[in-house]
Amino acid sequence: MKLNDTLRRVTERIQERSAPTRAAYLARMAAQRDQGPKRAHLSCGNQAHAYAAMDDADKSKLAESSAGNIGIITAYNDMLSAHQPFEHYPDLIRRAAREVGGTAQVAGGVPAMCDGVTQGQPGMELSLFSRDVIALAAGVGLSHNTFDSAVFLGVCDKIVPGLVIAAATFGHIPAVFIPAGPMPSGLPNDEKARVRTQFAQGEVDRNALMAAEMASYHGPGTCTFYGTANTNQMLMEFMGLHLPGSSFVNPGTPLREALTLAAAKRALAISDLGNDYTPTSAILDEKAYVNGIVGLNATGGSTNLLIHLIAMARASGILLDWTDFAEISEAVPLMARVYPNGLADVNHFHAAGGLGYMIGQLLQGGLLHDDTLSIMGQGMALYTQEPKLRDGELTFEPGSKDSLNEKILRPCKDPFQPTGGLKRLAGNLGAGVMKVSAVAEERHIVEAPARVFHDQDEVKAAFRANEFTTDTVVVVRYQGPKANGMPELHSLTPLLSVLQERGLRVALVTDGRMSGASGKVPAAIHVSPEALDGGAIARIADGDIIRVDATNGTLDVLDAAALEREPVLADLSAHQHGLGREMFAAFRNHVGTAETGASAI
Structure with missing residues (x-):
């Protein structure tokens, strides 16, 4: 061929x-x-x-x-x-x-x-x-x-x-x-995800969550x-x-x-x-x-x-x-x-x-x-x-010339979707990527006011305080390789999924990473240049209208005047020490950009 x-x-x-x-x-x-x-x-x-x-x-x-x-x-x-x-x-x-x-x-x-052990923890x-x-x-x-x-x-x-x-x-x-x-195979992954969502909403206790996790990772x-x-x-x-x-x-x-x-x-x-x-x-x-x-x-x-x-x-x-x-x-x-x-x-x-x-x-x-x-x-x-x-x-x-279960594996000429679902996004906020293969098509474009955070724990606190009541683009910045080693922010997935299930249009924009298990919430990740490197993401403020568009491959703040602001600086001192982070200062100081592989060697 x-x-x-x-x-x-x-x-x-x-x-x-x-x-x-x-x-x-x-x-x-x-x-x-x-x-x-x-x-x-x-x-x-x-x-x-x-x-x-x-x-x-x-x-x-x-x-x-x-x-x-x-x-x-x-x-x-x-x-x-x-x-x-x-x-x-x-x-x-x-x-x-x-x-x-x-x-x-x-x-x-x-x-x-x-x-899986370090998700949401300093070790990440x-x-x-x-x-x-x-x-x-x-x-x-x-x-x-x-x-x-x-x-x-x-x-x-x-x-x-x-x-x-x-x-x-x-x-x-x-x-x-x-x-x-x-x-x-253990507990089905969708059942594990359901229990995580229930726990995030306070519908089940930690014992139920632990039982589900242990049955999945067994x-x-x-x-x-x-x-x-x-x-x-x-x-x-x-x-x-x-x-x-x-x-x-x-x-x-x-x-x-x-x-x-x-x-x-x-x-x-x-x-x-x-x-x-x-x-x-x-x-x-x-x-x-x-x-x-x-x-x-x-x-x-x-x-x-x-x-x-x-x-x-x-x-x-x-x-x-x-x-x-x-x-x-x-x-x-x-x-x-x-x-x-x-x-x-x-x-x-x-x-x-x-x-x-x-x-x-x-x-x-x-x-x-x-x-x-x-x-x-x-x-x-x-x-x-x-x-x-x-x-x-x-x-x-x-090997088999036929799929033995077309609900799982389909032929090349009759796929689940015609494209692979990895999108490069580029606009006045910089360049990023989004995995859309698990995101419903009607959620490929989200345009909403920004809510800006410098730490994933701040997002969790805002969620627990019921502060997300309208469509929102959650911006979590100063998560790039130079800032704090570019941790995965997978622990935000259950919270954002809950908001989405409540009928809100939500998206995540971050210079950090999501898990390899990134799922149904649209997430513009690896945004580069990162905030600590002078990226435009450092100039966004609460209320700025952001458009995350995986259909056309764009990532923009709609009022370009926002980019004329001085960048907001974050206090990163808490990320410099503890659980070995002090030993990795040389890596943070010499690491390359996400676009070039985020390598320090």
Whole structure:
């Protein structure tokens, strides 16, 4: 099938824009490879330190330089349900490596925080910066320069983007990402949301809320709604760093273990010691990132990736911008309805045909680059396969050519909506983005007086005092990366949903983020320039009429005279200390804009 004209045009534009930086990056990667297997350049003392804790058989293999050595970067901790299964993965990876004559070592651990724990809490102000910390920590682990390939164990919001940044930086060695899989389905997500709304209105007590939350988040594995964590897993398949069909296989199953073993063996098979060398730098090219953006739109994925993908691409020498996302969104249909864009969870999505079916449909529609390289080889058709266990052996077989539930997953030619639902907004308030795939069409345009806040707790207090009685655009500013680390404001969603259900037209405008589970309330987020950087959002006052228009892609204050005011300054002192925030001052002082990936490295 001929490639869609929009995808072709956007890809060519990205390639042209990125030509100097991409060429310099690839030259660095080639120079690294030219040095050959790195252990040859280590002294005997270097090597003795690196192998001291290994058993004698593994030491002998490495001392003779005949075996491939996998560096394991793990984000394991047992506080994150999604990462708890990784506890025993290093043992599986070592076992798999030995079965094919190789070795494996844990090269390093990286931090992994749970945004579900920190939502609405001070710790959320460290969340975005944790991505850069993860990249740096992974870099420290791989800097020992004794690994022929790497495997990365991570799932959730900032973890995978941080790991990809590190994998791209060390792009001369192959990288395989190994997921943990989603927890089995629990309390339906729409029922959980209903209880949250009831609690926000005082209709149920905290015991009822806790019971609902515990029934929803109930065991090891990724949360089952389609937020940033599961969007990350989708991306790793669309961009060729997972084994096909591996993203949404539940933890603790025989198939999950078989996929982990196979992924480790694949990491060795594509190292520079063999005949199938596949460095990460060759996989993560402009076409791979475009395929990732296609997947983001086709699945209705997390708005957080509008920041993360830009940062990931820059580590690969590739320059993306929000216009690329917006134009691709107009060309790619929304094919999935997974909560918060529908009632199903990711287990239901996977059972309906999942990513293999979707990739096959997009290829038929000319909506994916079909010639990209992956850890499996050449061509996206490899990712239409699904893994099966046959007599205890892992095989990859053709996936379903039909959706098994069209209420969840629809064909490319008969989608839920013709566009992906990610909108770039631009106007006299700056540039921002909105996810509209879960927002009712009649709410795509909101024009109402502003109510301005400098803290999400102020919004909650105003709600409890019943101060929202008319149509309102809630403006929460000084939430950008320079101000306080750009926290998610997801804890405002139940309150704004209540106002919407009362018949009010409401919208959120913020230089902060919303959750990957952004839902039915229109939210213009990532507004840039941010307030602390001189953005127009700092000049808005209560009562100014703001128009948030996702139909035409605009974000404006209607009385341009408002922009002549002096910016209102916020007292940010309370956000500089406590729960580690004082240690991240350097990040706040050096971070880039949301439009450029909000990175401090």
